[in-house]
Amino acid sequence: MLLEVRDLEVTYGRTRAVQGVSFGVAQGEIVTVLGANGAGKTSLLRALHGARKPQGGQILFDGEDMTTLTPAARVARGMALVPEGRQIFVSMTVEENLLMGGYMRRDDAVHGDLAAIYDRFPNLAERRHMKATVLSGGEQQMLALGRALVSRPRLIMLDEPSLGLSPLFVEKLFDLIRELNRDGISILLVEQNTHMALEVAARGVVLELGREMLSGPAAELAANPHLAEAYLGAA
Amino acid sequence: GETIKIGNIVASSGFLKSVGESALTAFDIAVKEINDAGGVNGKPIELIRFDSGSDPRQASVGARKLIQDDDVLAILGPFSSGEARVALNDADRFKVLMIPTAASAPGLTDDSKYGWRLTEDESKQFGRLLAALTASDIPHETAEIVYVSDEVVANSAGTQLYPALMKEAGIEVGEPIPVQFKSFDVSAQVATIMKKNPDVVAVAGLPQSASKVIKELRRQGYEGRVIGSQIFADPNIVELFGPEGEGTLVVAGFWPGRTDAASTFNTEFLSQLEDKGIHKLGAHHTDAQAYDGVYLLKQLMEQTGVTGDEDKLDEERAELAAAMEGVSFNGIVGDNICFVGHDAELPGYVIEVTGGEWTKFAEAPADKCD
Amino acid sequence: MLLVQQIVNGLMVGSVYVTVAVAFTLTISILNFLNFTIPTLFMVAGMVGWGLAYFGLPFGLSGPLAWPLALAVGGLASVLCSLLVERFTFRYMRTRHGDSTEHAIPLVSSLGFLLILENLIRIFYGSDSQRFPGPSSDLTAQIGGIFVRIPQLVSFAIVMLLILGLVWMMKSTRIGRGLRAIAENPDAASILGVEPNRIVPVVFMLTGLLCGLAGALFAVNYGEVSPQMGEDIGSKAIAGMVVGGLGSLWGAVAGGIIVGLVEMLTIHFFGADAVQVAVWGALLVTLLMRPQGLFGHNAIGKGKL
Amino acid sequence: MSGYWIGIITILAINIVFAYGIFLAVATGQLNLGGAGFQAIGAYSAAWLSAEMGMPLYVTIPASILVTGLIGFAFAFPILRLKGVYLVLGTFAFAEVVVGIIINSDALGGAMGLPVPDYIDWPVPVAGAVVAALICFYIMSTRLGLVVRAVHDDDVVSDLMGVDVRMVRVAMFALGAGLAGLSGGLYAHAYTYVEVQTFNSALSIYVLLYVLLGGAQTPWGPMVGAAFFTLVPELLRNLLPQMKVAVMSVFGVEGAVTPPDESWRFVLLGVVTVLMMVFRSEGLVTRQLVERLSHPFRRRSSNATQKEAEA
Amino acid sequence: MSTVPLLSVENLSISFGGLKVIDDVSFTLEQGGRLALIGPNGAGKTTIFNLLSGVYRQDAGHVRLGGQLIDTVPSRQRIGFGMARSFQNIRLMPHLGVVENVMLGQHSRADRPGGLLAPLSFLGRSKARAEAEALLAEMGIEVMPGQDVSTLPYGIRKKIELVRALAARPRLLLLDEPAAGLNGAETEELMAFLDRISASGVTLLVVEHDMGLVRSLCTRAVVLNFGRKIYDGPTAEVQRDPLVLEAYLGPRHSDKSEASDVA
Numbered sequence A: 001m002l003l004e005v006r007d008l009e010v011t012y013g014r015t016r017a018v019q020g021v022s023f024g025v026a027q028g029e030i031v032t033v034l035g036a037n038g039a040g041k042t043s044l045l046r047a048l049h050g051a052r053k054p055q056g057g058q059i060l061f062d063g064e065d066m067t068t069l070t071p072a073a074r075v076a077r078g079m080a081l082v083p084e085g086r087q088i089f090v091s092m093t094v095e096e097n098l099l100m101g102g103y104m105r106r107d108d109a110v111h112g113d114l115a116a117i118y119d120r121f122p123n124l125a126e127r128r129h130m131k132a133t134v135l136s137g138g139e140q141q142m143l144a145l146g147r148a149l150v151s152r153p154r155l156i157m158l159d160e161p162s163l164g165l166s167p168l169f170v171e172k173l174f175d176l177i178r179e180l181n182r183d184g185i186s187i188l189l190v191e192q193n194t195h196m197a198l199e200v201a202a203r204g205v206v207l208e209l210g211r212e213m214l215s216g217p218a219a220e221l222a223a224n225p226h227l228a229e230a231y232l233g234a235a
Numbered sequence B: 001g002e003t004i005k006i007g008n009i010v011a012s013s014g015f016l017k018s019v020g021e022s023a024l025t026a027f028d029i030a031v032k033e034i035n036d037a038g039g040v041n042g043k044p045i046e047l048i049r050f051d052s053g054s055d056p057r058q059a060s061v062g063a064r065k066l067i068q069d070d071d072v073l074a075i076l077g078p079f080s081s082g083e084a085r086v087a088l089n090d091a092d093r094f095k096v097l098m099i100p101t102a103a104s105a106p107g108l109t110d111d112s113k114y115g116w117r118l119t120e121d122e123s124k125q126f127g128r129l130l131a132a133l134t135a136s137d138i139p140h141e142t143a144e145i146v147y148v149s150d151e152v153v154a155n156s157a158g159t160q161l162y163p164a165l166m167k168e169a170g171i172e173v174g175e176p177i178p179v180q181f182k183s184f185d186v187s188a189q190v191a192t193i194m195k196k197n198p199d200v201v202a203v204a205g206l207p208q209s210a211s212k213v214i215k216e217l218r219r220q221g222y223e224g225r226v227i228g229s230q231i232f233a234d235p236n237i238v239e240l241f242g243p244e245g246e247g248t249l250v251v252a253g254f255w256p257g258r259t260d261a262a263s264t265f266n267t268e269f270l271s272q273l274e275d276k277g278i279h280k281l282g283a284h285h286t287d288a289q290a291y292d293g294v295y296l297l298k299q300l301m302e303q304t305g306v307t308g309d310e311d312k313l314d315e316e317r318a319e320l321a322a323a324m325e326g327v328s329f330n331g332i333v334g335d336n337i338c339f340v341g342h343d344a345e346l347p348g349y350v351i352e353v354t355g356g357e358w359t360k361f362a363e364a365p366a367d368k369c370d
Numbered sequence C: 001m002l003l004v005q006q007i008v009n010g011l012m013v014g015s016v017y018v019t020v021a022v023a024f025t026l027t028i029s030i031l032n033f034l035n036f037t038i039p040t041l042f043m044v045a046g047m048v049g050w051g052l053a054y055f056g057l058p059f060g061l062s063g064p065l066a067w068p069l070a071l072a073v074g075g076l077a078s079v080l081c082s083l084l085v086e087r088f089t090f091r092y093m094r095t096r097h098g099d100s101t102e103h104a105i106p107l108v109s110s111l112g113f114l115l116i117l118e119n120l121i122r123i124f125y126g127s128d129s130q131r132f133p134g135p136s137s138d139l140t141a142q143i144g145g146i147f148v149r150i151p152q153l154v155s156f157a158i159v160m161l162l163i164l165g166l167v168w169m170m171k172s173t174r175i176g177r178g179l180r181a182i183a184e185n186p187d188a189a190s191i192l193g194v195e196p197n198r199i200v201p202v203v204f205m206l207t208g209l210l211c212g213l214a215g216a217l218f219a220v221n222y223g224e225v226s227p228q229m230g231e232d233i234g235s236k237a238i239a240g241m242v243v244g245g246l247g248s249l250w251g252a253v254a255g256g257i258i259v260g261l262v263e264m265l266t267i268h269f270f271g272a273d274a275v276q277v278a279v280w281g282a283l284l285v286t287l288l289m290r291p292q293g294l295f296g297h298n299a300i301g302k303g304k305l
Numbered sequence D: 001m002s003g004y005w006i007g008i009i010t011i012l013a014i015n016i017v018f019a020y021g022i023f024l025a026v027a028t029g030q031l032n033l034g035g036a037g038f039q040a041i042g043a044y045s046a047a048w049l050s051a052e053m054g055m056p057l058y059v060t061i062p063a064s065i066l067v068t069g070l071i072g073f074a075f076a077f078p079i080l081r082l083k084g085v086y087l088v089l090g091t092f093a094f095a096e097v098v099v100g101i102i103i104n105s106d107a108l109g110g111a112m113g114l115p116v117p118d119y120i121d122w123p124v125p126v127a128g129a130v131v132a133a134l135i136c137f138y139i140m141s142t143r144l145g146l147v148v149r150a151v152h153d154d155d156v157v158s159d160l161m162g163v164d165v166r167m168v169r170v171a172m173f174a175l176g177a178g179l180a181g182l183s184g185g186l187y188a189h190a191y192t193y194v195e196v197q198t199f200n201s202a203l204s205i206y207v208l209l210y211v212l213l214g215g216a217q218t219p220w221g222p223m224v225g226a227a228f229f230t231l232v233p234e235l236l237r238n239l240l241p242q243m244k245v246a247v248m249s250v251f252g253v254e255g256a257v258t259p260p261d262e263s264w265r266f267v268l269l270g271v272v273t274v275l276m277m278v279f280r281s282e283g284l285v286t287r288q289l290v291e292r293l294s295h296p297f298r299r300r301s302s303n304a305t306q307k308e309a310e311a
Numbered sequence E: 001m002s003t004v005p006l007l008s009v010e011n012l013s014i015s016f017g018g019l020k021v022i023d024d025v026s027f028t029l030e031q032g033g034r035l036a037l038i039g040p041n042g043a044g045k046t047t048i049f050n051l052l053s054g055v056y057r058q059d060a061g062h063v064r065l066g067g068q069l070i071d072t073v074p075s076r077q078r079i080g081f082g083m084a085r086s087f088q089n090i091r092l093m094p095h096l097g098v099v100e101n102v103m104l105g106q107h108s109r110a111d112r113p114g115g116l117l118a119p120l121s122f123l124g125r126s127k128a129r130a131e132a133e134a135l136l137a138e139m140g141i142e143v144m145p146g147q148d149v150s151t152l153p154y155g156i157r158k159k160i161e162l163v164r165a166l167a168a169r170p171r172l173l174l175l176d177e178p179a180a181g182l183n184g185a186e187t188e189e190l191m192a193f194l195d196r197i198s199a200s201g202v203t204l205l206v207v208e209h210d211m212g213l214v215r216s217l218c219t220r221a222v223v224l225n226f227g228r229k230i231y232d233g234p235t236a237e238v239q240r241d242p243l244v245l246e247a248y249l250g251p252r253h254s255d256k257s258e259a260s261d262v263a
């Protein structure tokens, strides 16, 4: 397992957002985390990335205990997060935002990577010298994605990456996810677009009120009647 | 009560901390001496102290606390004019004698019934200085005045008292030049002075302001005399001004060599401060006046025979305050000290800073009271 | 001639303001934080320097130190205090305010530090002005009948070099980029691996260094220090910073000098009493006509404080 | 009552009024660092009317509010164009200019200050504080209060919600100025002397501090903040000597201990302030705290539902 | 009864720094209608909302609401004309409580004299507060006292924004991606809710990328691409339009049958 989560607990005062969740992401695997609003998905990712200290449990990355490490240490070891709400730097230009993604990198190849990202996101290429604040919602989402890619992660954690993207672009996004995965990058995907998430993922974890409700191969989950009712909406 | 309680408002924190602490030491010396000698009317004196933090509002709080809660017979302090101005109103309202320490703002006690000062008038002291200057062979045809405009005493001295007295003494004097208390660079003011290059520059301001002016004057090559009255007459200026202060003339209200008692006090005072880690070159006249303030109270208390009993508090307070009328007092600052209005008539000592020493240049006896 | 001297005087005073103004600009433009401890840090350098030159190290560890050494240690004290301020103001703001922009918090804490430092200095060194035992020779040069202060020229030159270094650092180094990211969005910055706890202290160290330098040069220049010495300089430096514009270090340089000139020329023409109205009035007018200051960037300093 | 507490309560009451004056501006997101200027205007209006015109209290006190409020209103229009740090420094500059003008005006006594004939004892400042508090509590409980807080958070959205952002800001700034003026009027009469040195920049900073430390989200904040800064040094006045004795005895020193340096009170005040900010960075009183305290019942019920859900 | 459309947008254009973001766009929306405004990312949908609500001022063209020209009406007064909106990047007031955020939405209706100074909450009971709480309850949002809105889950915040806009009792409701961050089931709930709103007479203009919602909620769609209108017609046919398919929906939508698409 590249990433292993054991009995993770995240609480905010009295609110217990994540309660004893355990799962793993293997090298080169896509795992999706599903759940209703407030299920604790974002809280889980924040804890995995180190933005929030977990109150209990253990996080192993590549066999190493990450639980007490800083986010910087995790980025250095190859974890990247596309956070909820994009969190881009609105007063910086698009290009500066992308460069910030390579903050932890010591090599000089960053500019080459930028070119690849501009190829993939033409909207960004056109606006590379504009302040990020004027970008449209979807463009900002692309920027957040691109920024995470610049750090050349081994594991990328996506918090609702399809949010605000047009259907065509959502397709592209999932293509991208597959492609990244083919390159050997592991992916932990939090999505509300349950269908597509289960389509692309190998395995899934379903959270409910912070607890692990279901987990298993994606195909099994997609066939689960309870899940269909709770998350997929009537067809 | 077991003791006779006297209130004491001091500034032992805030920007007046250092000067306030000197005064506090002087008070303590006097009280200890009196108590060691058997106290007053058979009882020891107890100083009840309140720190005003150099804040007028706190001085008022202190006055009320001492008067209403601690049942003191009279109050020594507060320290500065700003504090005294507010606290004197409380003294008057509650009809308790109050003797501020270093508050020398003109007219401070004019409307006060219960406030009395052991402080000499700035204009009188400056007049004495001018007299000594005229009598000497120091050139003094022309003069310029620099004053600190946002400081009450310095402002009135610089804009009113000094020009009038200098004109009277036949000195040609230019328009007074203001500096601000907090400003650290006075090169612009000094540059205008240097243009006129007067024989004498009179400075009205506290030591730190005077020091800036003097240093800048010397830096720009001024060679005449710097004079000032008692506002910055602190023995420590010898050190603060350094070599640039050479030849400065000031007027102090206290001369340690005047009597044995005065010099004993000065020595004791310095050694006690040294123990507290405060380095002083000599007692400031306000320190001596603080010391004398305690003895003045002692004299009044003996004269009226107060007991410090709680049930006689009001009448004893009234007696004490009434006894100030027409009082005559011998202390370390002078003998047969009397009051005109509510301010004392004190002698003046013109001091010259020469060879890094605080030396007596001339002296003038206290004026007579009518 | 007199007017020329006054202009030179203005430039000289201005150069004192410049150093402190640059310190203010640094924290406000990078961290959006109006650091009220700056004047106090300046004072700490001067007073500690004096204390060491006069008394020596505390607890009788040494006799009086030579003044250059004393000043160096004074400057160091100011750097240490600045780091302490960072430890308890900015650091907590970040950890407890991950996603909000309440920049008022460090403002309050920095005032707490002002109280602490000022009163500690009073406790140990008293509240009086003190003569600083500077170099024995006169440090004033006369160039064509105009008095020029050598230490101020030196300090101005040093500050210019420092600013060049700062500008380079902000533009071209990783620290510079990390700082900008933290200033804008500490959450996002830390997601990308920026470590505020490591690089924000750099700003505070520089601030302390600038204040220490300014305090030391002030002591040499004017031969006098006091626990109140930071007050006037602090507010005038703020005025200079605003006139110059918050985003720009060069703006702070220009602003500091402008304030010095306005001050000295006002004294020359109208007297010292008019200075307060002139300097702050000029500032108000500048703000109302050009709300971003002379050289300021539009965006900086407008965030919620 | 104890004279000491009367004195302290007078100071506290004036500080509270003052803090509310600044609070109203801060509540709309405008940090007003010109408090000393407004208090000075109020104090000098009252002092001048009382000393030079012989006006009675019931004229001078309202006048101090009115004059300051009007000046605040006039000043608000240009100054509220500024944002963030620029606004803070603009108001700071305003206070400096006000003080600079006063010190240069002979009619107001210049550096000498003005004596004030009429004395008021503690009940008046306390009444002033109560009135100021009631006004602020009332405003903050109305739709206007809601709007004020909305403007603080996001002016663009507030505008789209139909809020006249500029009007709200100007009104609160002017009303706040009026309250700061009232605090000045009370000051003038309670201490029967005004001198311009009192109204220095440190005062502006401190009063803003009262509001920020107390918390600017609810009208409890200024009161708590002012009380904190007024009472903590007083508490330490008595506590500090005892603390020193305790510390000394730990080190084995017996007998009489010289009283500690009074400046330690302010050092400790600073330390407590810093610690407060470490632990309660939005201010001592937050909206959440007030809401939780005022709905203890609801909290329990929601806890219960959560437990049910967990079960 | 009137034949005047509720909203009519006429030849609207705006550019930023030489970039034409909205280019001569016109469309109308009749009273009670449900119009979807869709298009690829950066097409200019949010910009249209900003123009309608007055955040931006157009370079050319006109906007009429109920036949009345509102071009010169300041943004603040537009809500009074019956137009309320939500935001794509959630903009709730972080220091207001959940209920208070909704009460802010009622602000434009508080027109009775002294309304601004009427107490909102006396011992927690008041009409405005009760109404806001009822609206929230209708959306199934439970309020905990002292809960910080910024700590709420994304989906809940999105809903609160919708409720805030509704609290203004608008005639025209502009929703910018209301279903973003909601899963399938939640989106269905939202649709049902919007259905009810629409049935009560509110006109809907919805920007949304969830084609399921677009097709079952809206009857008509306007599609933008690069600031230009490329389609205006029934939603049922939008995915047969080759231009739209190419620019917006992608091949998947044309391949699949309608049934699986709704999910």
Ligand SMILES: Nc1ncnc2c1ncn2[C@@H]1O[C@H](COP(=O)(O)OP(=O)(O)OP(=O)(O)O)[C@@H](O)[C@H]1O
Residues within 6 Å of the ligand: A012, A013, A015, A016, A017, A035, A036, A037, A038, A039, A040, A041, A042, A043, A044, A084, E150, E151, E152, E153, E154, E155, E156, E181
């Ligand atoms: N900073 C915080 N303080 C207090 N409670 C919080 C905080 N952040 C999240 N919560 C609570 O934790 C729970 C889980 O929230 P979380 O944001 O992780 O949900 P989510 O699954 O990501 O939902 P969504 O799909 O809507 O984004 C919620 O009840 C939320 O209110």
Ligand SMILES: Nc1ncnc2c1ncn2[C@@H]1O[C@H](COP(=O)(O)OP(=O)(O)OP(=O)(O)O)[C@@H](O)[C@H]1O
Residues within 6 Å of the ligand: A127, A134, A135, A136, A137, A138, A139, A164, A166, E016, E017, E019, E021, E039, E040, E041, E042, E043, E044, E045, E046, E047, E048, E088
């Ligand atoms: N103020 C501005 N200055 C410059 N460009 C702007 C500005 N506002 C918007 N734009 C540009 O206009 C284009 C349209 O933006 P808009 O937000 O309207 O897109 P959108 O259709 O809402 O897209 P999305 O679906 O991604 O939210 C974007 O490319 C954006 O970069």
Ligand SMILES: [Mg+2]
Residues within 6 Å of the ligand: A041, A042, A043, A084, A159, E153, E154
């Ligand atoms: Mg989430």
Ligand SMILES: [Mg+2]
Residues within 6 Å of the ligand: A136, A137, A138, E045, E046, E047, E088, E176
């Ligand atoms: Mg958009």
